[in-house]
Amino acid sequence: MKLVIAIIQDEDANILTDRLTEEKYGVTKLATTGGFLKSGNTTLIIGVAKEKVNEVIDIIKDECSTRKQIVTSPTPTVGTTGIFVPYPIEVTVGGATIFVVDVDQFLKY
Amino acid sequence: MKLVIAIIQDEDANILTDRLTEEKYGVTKLATTGGFLKSGNTTLIIGVAKEKVNEVIDIIKDECSTRKQIVTSPTPTVGTTGIFVPYPIEVTVGGATIFVVDVDQFLKY
Amino acid sequence: MKLVIAIIQDEDANILTDRLTEEKYGVTKLATTGGFLKSGNTTLIIGVAKEKVNEVIDIIKDECSTRKQIVTSPTPTVGTTGIFVPYPIEVTVGGATIFVVDVDQFLKY
């Protein structure tokens, strides 16, 4: 038995937990406050049989892939006309940090 | 030293943490959001000497036993008389998922 | 790779996470509810290379040292004059509980 601890972005949390649940993995979502570097992350802990660890990692990679996203800058700059114009910027979202830890003893009842 | 990670139902959390504290175990309660399968669960982490792990597991089993509970259905059905009548349903509450993890190094100061 | 799990007081959390981030450690802050013994604690998980564990522990000790603090008692007692007078009391704040756990597999993408 292994414990997979995955730190992912909030916006990927629901899709990932739904997918893991469909595939019969037991997932617990921890409230993660104030990721200061990447704000808005979620920590999942997933108990998983040793031989299923790679499958779980593949699912996390699939659902939490890093990708570029165009967002509108939250603080509009003043354009040459003197009017505030929001402008689009490209940000990287998604990604995951995964720790796999060995489990001495596992009980569920 | 071992780390016991216990995922239990919210309603058992206070009784269990009180009991563990009385018996001098150090417990930390993590806010667990949106257990989607079992909504409303709490994750406890308990640092415990190797030879005390079974005692802690026994306490968790004692305080978080699975049991049947009669609840009134939240969405009343329409009775034959045309009146909405809430009806009692039996649900299983309690239970725990427990992971025991080996600790390399433990410090408290 | 090791996982350092540190339970510290809320008031030390920002300074510690800032310091660890400056020194390029990846920190995740978990919301910890209702520490019943020490109310208001925070749990940090820090993924760290084996040879850096002692450095991280030193940083935690430095930023979360136990120290005495004079606080005004929250429930003022009635003085001899019959007037409620707040009085200063000395409390111990700070400190940390640290678990270091071995990591089987570590991924970041």
Ligand code: NI
């Ligand atoms: Ni997908």
Ligand code: NI
């Ligand atoms: Ni009992």
Ligand code: NI
């Ligand atoms: Ni300092």
